[in-house]
Amino acid sequence: MKPVLFINRNMPEEMVAPLREVYEVDMWPSASGAVPREVLLEKAASAHALWTMISDQIDEEVLDASPNLKIITNMAVGYNNIDVKAAQERGVIVTNTPDVLTETTADLAFALLMATARNLMGAEHALRDGKWTSWEPLGFTGMDVYGATLGIIGMGRIGEAVLRRAKGFDMNVLYHNRNRKSEMEDMYGCRYAVLPDLLAQSDFVLILVPFSEETRGMIGKEQLEQMKKTGILINVARGGIVDEEALFEALQKKRIHAAGLDVFETEPVPLDSPLLTLPNVTVLPHIGSASLPTRLAMMKLNQQALLAWARDEEPNHRVW
Numbered sequence: 001m002k003p004v005l006f007i008n009r010n011m012p013e014e015m016v017a018p019l020r021e022v023y024e025v026d027m028w029p030s031a032s033g034a035v036p037r038e039v040l041l042e043k044a045a046s047a048h049a050l051w052t053m054i055s056d057q058i059d060e061e062v063l064d065a066s067p068n069l070k071i072i073t074n075m076a077v078g079y080n081n082i083d084v085k086a087a088q089e090r091g092v093i094v095t096n097t098p099d100v101l102t103e104t105t106a107d108l109a110f111a112l113l114m115a116t117a118r119n120l121m122g123a124e125h126a127l128r129d130g131k132w133t134s135w136e137p138l139g140f141t142g143m144d145v146y147g148a149t150l151g152i153i154g155m156g157r158i159g160e161a162v163l164r165r166a167k168g169f170d171m172n173v174l175y176h177n178r179n180r181k182s183e184m185e186d187m188y189g190c191r192y193a194v195l196p197d198l199l200a201q202s203d204f205v206l207i208l209v210p211f212s213e214e215t216r217g218m219i220g221k222e223q224l225e226q227m228k229k230t231g232i233l234i235n236v237a238r239g240g241i242v243d244e245e246a247l248f249e250a251l252q253k254k255r256i257h258a259a260g261l262d263v264f265e266t267e268p269v270p271l272d273s274p275l276l277t278l279p280n281v282t283v284l285p286h287i288g289s290a291s292l293p294t295r296l297a298m299m300k301l302n303q304q305a306l307l308a309w310a311r312d313e314e315p316n317h318r319v320w
């Protein structure tokens with residue numbers, strides 16, 4: 001009898017075919033819609049392996065509903081959607097997909113930073129809406145990126161990749177991280193700063209820390225008040241790191257200049273979210289890692305982890 005694998009989204013057949021040789025594969029038929037919770041619970045009941053997405057909450061309820069479960073492979077570098085402690089207590093391996101998405105996510109972070117600084121989306125919409133009536137001396141003006149100060153909160157792999165891009169724009173880079181990175185400071189001339197200093201001195205504040213109980217609401221009213229009035233907040237990590245109510249207020253009252261958000265507390269962000277009513281917010285649908293080669297590379301890591309487990313080998317990128 002082959003072990004049972006449930007895949008939470010419709011995946012390309014080229015990724016699934018090798019898995020069919022070693023697993024009884026069951027797959028949610030939609031590539032875009034998340035698997036409904038009740039279906040996930042039902043499928044998990046017989047699964048030995050789960051291939052999950054960041055929108056699937058794998059908590060104690062799911063783990064308790066799946067007595068045969070041995071491995072969860074998550075298609076993301078972040079795994080805050082999985083209760084890893086509970087999985088470990090039950091001996092369920094968890095894997096993720098780091099490294100292959102580093103440069104792609106850094107590209108997107110930088111693109112969002114630039115788009116927000118120059119309000120590219122607002123300018124494009126104005127043009128399409130017939131509001132480009134003449135060349136205006138102060139029309140469509142934004143903030144400069146070149147030579148500005150960038151504060152990176154969370155200096156991991158993606159942070160370093162953004163730092164390299166920022167150096168090409170002659171930016172002055174500050175960072176805040178659990179551990180100081182002296183080698184990086186020497187190599188790139190970036191500076192460590194405690195959070196209040198980073199917030200006060202940066203023109204752009206970029207959030208890249210992993211989401212956890214420790215970082216939930218890390219950027220709230222108090223932190224937003226510490227930012228420059230001309231400051232721009234960019235979040236490509238997880239929505240829950242920022243208090244969205246406080247952010248709305250800071251943007252509406254022009255306490256800060258603008259925000260670029262690829263992530264939200266609730267995803268997909270509800271269309272009645274107050275944030276979507278503001279002209280000084282650039283929004284994207286969580287597309288940090290969304291280049292075709294990178295998404296395929298992430299899938300490949302998931303596929304290889306699943307194949308390894310089925311062959312009694314060590315799966316790649318175990319979280320524990």
Ligand code: DGY
Binds near residue numbers: 054075077078079290
């Ligand atoms: C991740 O990998 O954690 C991203 O947020 C999704 O690609």
